[in-house]
Amino acid sequence: MNDAVTIDRAAALRVAASPIATLPLSLTINGEARTLEVEPWTTLLDLLRDKLDLTGTKKGCDHGQCGACTVLIDGRRINSCLKLAVTLDGAEVTTIEGLGQPGELHPLQAAFIEHDAFQCGYCTPGQICSAQGLINEGHAKDRQDVREQMSGNLCRCGAYTNIADAVLDAMEKQA
Amino acid sequence: MNAPHKVGIGTPLARVDGADKVTGRAKYAAEYAVPGLLYGVAVPARIAKGRIASIDAAAARAVPGVVEVMTHENRPKQAWLDHSWKDELSIPGDPFKALHDDRILFAGQPIALVIAETFEAARFAASLVEIDYEAEAHNVDFDTSLGEKFLPAKGMRRNTYHPPKARGDAGTAFDAAALKLSGEYRLATEHHNPMEMHASTVEWRGDGKITVYDKVQGSQNTQAYLAGAFKLSKKDVRVVNAYVGGGFGSGLRPQWQVQLATMGAILLERSVRVVMTRQQMFYHAHRPECTYEIRLGAEHTGKLTSIYGDATTSTSRFENNMEDIVTWGMMNYDCPNAEGHYTIAPRDTYTSADMRAPGAATGMALFEIAIDEMAYEAKVDPLEFRMVNYSETEAMNQVPFTSKALREAYREGAERFGWSERAPEPRSMKEGRELIGWGVATGMWDAQFSKTSARARLSANGDLEVASASSDIGTGTYTVMTQVAADTLGLSPDRITARLGDSDLPAAPVEGGSWAAASTGAAVQLACRSVAEKLFKAADEVEDRPLWGAKSIDDLDFVDGEMVLKSDPTKRVSLTDAMRAGGLDVIEVEETAKPGLSDMVSMARKARNTHSAVFVEVRVDEELDQVRVTRVVNAVAAGRIINPRTARSQILGGVVMGIGMALHEETFIDRALGRWMNHNYAEYHVPAHADVEDIDVIFVDEPDPEVTPLGVKGLGEIGIVGTAAAVANAIYHATGKRIRSLPITIDKLLEVAP
Structure with missing residues (x-):
């Protein structure tokens, strides 16, 4: 397609055929210490979903543009699709599964249900983790702050007003 | 007690x-743990039209972990007849068949599937597949395609398409009208962009039996489709879609990832998962681009005397996707003379598709901008104008409605919004550096039963x-x-x-x-x-x-x-x-x-519709023309409401997508390369938290035991219809700038002097 680039096919084949070595990785995931062997090109998101069956964390774009993959690393919210897992040795990861489970819901999870702050549910774990990150940051004081600081989390079902209600509700309860 | x-x-x-x-x-399609799962990553065509001359997959195959590179040369057998590829919602034409042969019909077409033990290996190897093409001249530009626009012969039309039915003599009435308005109205191409990307996990259960976890809006549709396309027995195909991460129409028909994953599983007799990338999501279903010529004639009182509409929407070169665009205005308003025309224009892209309120979202949005313009021409309040031209019956087919509480929706919505406080002159309301505008529009959708x-x-x-x-x-x-x-x-x-x-x-x-x-x-x-x-x-x-x-x-x-x-x-x-x-x-x-049950009268004799009245406040920065939608009241007449909480959410979602249609959503195509240019969430802006302020939903009382057995009319679509027009009309009221092309981006506003 691009005529300006010429590829040395033999070199490309050699590179392609090189095996990918794994690296050791220690993580605490939802309170549980894990020792893993991970290929360096694996993102935290793919590690969670494909290797650890923690599929509550969602893939919506794989480019850090939608926020569906938001998890908490040492209490801070990040896009897990933009983080290579091997760079997180020793970190504490909290995913939606670690925030709460049916029967013992986290206040944000309960508020999301109460305010009908989702429809299809696909962006929801990311919204909730992001909201907890926002609360931890402590910068959001009012509705406008919440709207601004939650704007990294897209919701195509358009539940935004209900999400803002749920986050404000949980903020008050956690304050 | x-x-x-x-x-x-x-x-x-x-x-x-x-x-x-x-x-x-909640488990979505790509989230089912299946033993021995392989990951497939699709290789997209780099040209928009032509054929594959050769494929060199040596480098891809050399990547450790790669199991197979599947192309049209080694795929398992497919049904030969187009008929076998039809699904429940197929449209006339040749359904797209991935890896069928060496033909390339659109840029981004999947032409190979790299299958590997890990996602990462498959993704890397997919980047190494070398393809030589024989390119042919293509056209993806909508305006150029208008040179080839046509109305398909009857047998080649969608069976859900309703041809416009003329009444009176719109031409003569227009010529004689005291007030005249004519213009071309436009809607850009939009993409559904559900948050969950289209994905299929095909579990190989042995002996040709598969379970398909599919991101689709109909499990049995996918089941019958896969059985037909790949010559499987229907009883050997089970399809599960217990949770679907949004659809908005993009999953009405099975999409190409399920073809690829199924073929991969059959070829290797192993379980295979294929997930579209967000970029690839732009190379399938999308809302068609539309141009709509509207002419309205009216008396000085604001009474409409002539409606004329002529619309064209985009489709692909291999299927005829058709929508009802011009019929909505003709159905909604009492006007003795009305005439409509409609054609489709083919371009070398994937086929356009139904997206939330297909036809109505586009047709009503553009028509309701024209109605607003005519209200100003007649110097009649835009809400009053709609009352003056209110139709008690469905005006195009001249049949009564099972119910129509639109008048109540106008009234209750206006009251909640505070419409009576509105200063009629454009550019007359202001606070700080922001101009304030209030707009109204009408929505209409079908109340269907299946x-x-x-x-x-x-x-x-x-x-x-x-x-x-x-x-x-x-x-x-x-x-x-x-x-x-x-x-x-x-x-x-x-x-x-x-x-x-x-x-x-x-x-x-x-x-x-x-x-x-x-x-x-x-x-x-x-x-x-x-x-x-x-x-x-x-x-x-x-x-x-x-x-x-x-x-x-x-x-x-x-x-x-x-x-x-x-x-x-x-x-x-x-x-x-x-x-x-x-x-x-x-x-x-x-x-x-079944339709026709209990108290439902004959489907043909009465019109079954939902209606809405949408009121919008915008604030527009006077110097920068940046628009904020600060307040929306959507009053909906949709029969009986089963659950006010989830029903309200349906309308909220429609309104938010309508705000996107009005201000943000537009997919640009590169004419030379034939590819969508802004094929990601960063450059295709869907409304975010910051874009959405206050939305108020009203359900007006509309008892209707006739429309369906429960008296329910449905809410998935009515929320978007009319919303974009109400935003556009509010922008005019705020700024005095009339933009007839959606979305109304800042550049369009800056071009117009107030």
């Missing part, structure tokens, strides 16, 4: 699938399961089913399990068109009534026959797990006692709800 607490139709029950969704337990079956199974302990192969794409169908069952049998929702999204369940159509709540709800009610009849019969065996005197279940109330004699509420039998007395371990029935 306290009144019995009954959850039923009309209760704002919290979503029954809520706990699964907020804890991450044949649907449901099963109800009551266990001896009083637990009930209701099930149908329909889907819940975020619409609340699980919750609606639970409520209808609770209402009919008087059970607490926590004793009820609703099941959806599995081709093994009773037959249901694709979820779409806003028909799921009305149709699935009616089927569940029928099944539960059959259960009730069996319980009533069994109650005869209860000692002393407490329900003696009741002739049928209509003489009973079902409440708190008991059957209660209406004429004497002290006489009651619990459901579990009745089952025990009747010697029943379980009661299981399946029923089918």
Whole structure:
């Protein structure tokens, strides 16, 4: 397609055929210490979903543009699709599964249900983790702050007003 | 004694699938753990038209972990006839068949699937597949394609397409009109962009049997489609879509990832998962681009005398996607003369598709901008203008509605919004550096009903399961089913399990068109009534026959797990006692709800529609022309509301997508390369938290026992219809700038002097 680039096919084949070595990785995931062997090109998101069956964390774009993959690393919210897992040795990861489970819901999870702050549910774990990150940051004081600081989390079902209600509700309860 | 607490139709029950969704337990298509799973990554075509001259997959195959590179040369056999590739919602033309042959029909077309032990290896190897093309001249530009626009012959039209039906003489009336308006109105291409990317996990169960976890709006549609396309026996294909991360129409028809994953599984006799990338999501379904020529004639009083519309929408070169664009304005307004025309224009892209309120979202948005313009021409308040031209009947086909509470929607919406405070002159309201504008528009959509079956199974302990192969794409169908069952049998929702999204369940159509709540709800009610009849019969065996005197279940109330004699509420039998007395371990029935049922009059003789009145406030930065939608009131007339909480969310979602249509959403195509340029969430802006401020939803009272068995009209689509026009009209009121092309981006506003 691009005529300006010429590829040395033999070199490309050699590179392609090189095996990918794994690296050791220690993580605490939802309170549980894990020792893993991970290929360096694996993102935290793919590690969670494909290797650890923690599929509550969602893939919506794989480019850090939608926020569906938001998890908490040492209490801070990040896009897990933009983080290579091997760079997180020793970190504490909290995913939606670690925030709460049916029967013992986290206040944000309960508020999301109460305010009908989702429809299809696909962006929801990311919204909730992001909201907890926002609360931890402590910068959001009012509705406008919440709207601004939650704007990294897209919701195509358009539940935004209900999400803002749920986050404000949980903020008050956690304050 | 306290009144019995009954959850039923009309209760704002919290979503029954809520706990699964907020804890991450809800499983979507790419999330089922399947042993020995392989990952497939598609290789997209780099040209828009031509053929594949050669494929060199050596480098890709050399990557450790790569199992296969599947192309048109080594794929498993496919059905040859187009007929075998038709799905429930197929449109005339040749359905797209991935890896069928060496032809390239659109840029981004999947032309190879790299299958590997890990996703990372497959993704890397996909970048190494070398393809030589023989390119042919293509056209992806909509304006250029208008040179080839056509109206398909009757047999080549979508069977859901309704040709415009003229009345009077629109041309003569326009020439004679005191007030005239004419212009070209435009809508850009939009992409559905559900948050979950299209994905399929195909589990190989051996002996040619597969279970397909698919991101689609209809499990049985995918099942029949895969059986037809890949010559499988339908009983060997089970499709599961228990949770669907949004659809908006993009999953009405099976998409190409399910073709690839299924072929990969057949070829390797192993389980294969294929997930589209967000970029690849732009190379399938999208809302067609539209141009709409509108001419309106009116008297000085604002009474419309002539409506003329001529619209063209984009399609692909291989299928005829058609929408009703011009009919909505002709149906909605009382005007003696109306004429409409419609054509489609082919371009070398994937086929355009239904996206939330297909046709109406586009047609009403553009028409309602023209109506607003005519109101200003006539110097009549835009809301009053709509009252002056209000039609009690469906004006195009001259038939009555089963119900139409649009007048009430206008009134209640205006009151809530404070419309009477509006200063009529454009650019007359201001606060700080922002101009304020108030706009109104009308929405209209079909109230549809589709044949649907449901099963109800009551266990001896009083637990009930209701099930149908329909889907819940975020619409609340699980919750609606639970409520209808609770209402009919008087059970607490926590004793009820609703099941959806599995081709093994009773037959249901694709979820779409806003028909799921009305149709699935009616089927569940029928099944539960059959259960009730069996319980009533069994109650005869209860000692002393407490329900003696009741002739049928209509003489009973079902409440708190008991059957209660209406004429004497002290006489009651619990459901579990009745089952025990009747010697029943379980009661299981399946029923089918069909159009024409019970009180539904002949489908042809009356129009069945939802309506809405949308009021919008915008604030526009006077110097920068940056637009904020600060307030929306959407008053909806949609018959009976099963669940006010989830119903409100449906409308909120439609309004948000309507804001996107008005201000943000536009997919740009590169004419030379034939590719979508802004094919990601960073450059295709869908409304974010910061874009959405205050939205108020009103459901006006509209009892309608005729429209569907439950009196339900459906809500999935009406929320978007009219919203974009109300925003555009508010922008005009704020700025005095009339933009006839959506989305109204800052550049368009800056080009126009106030």
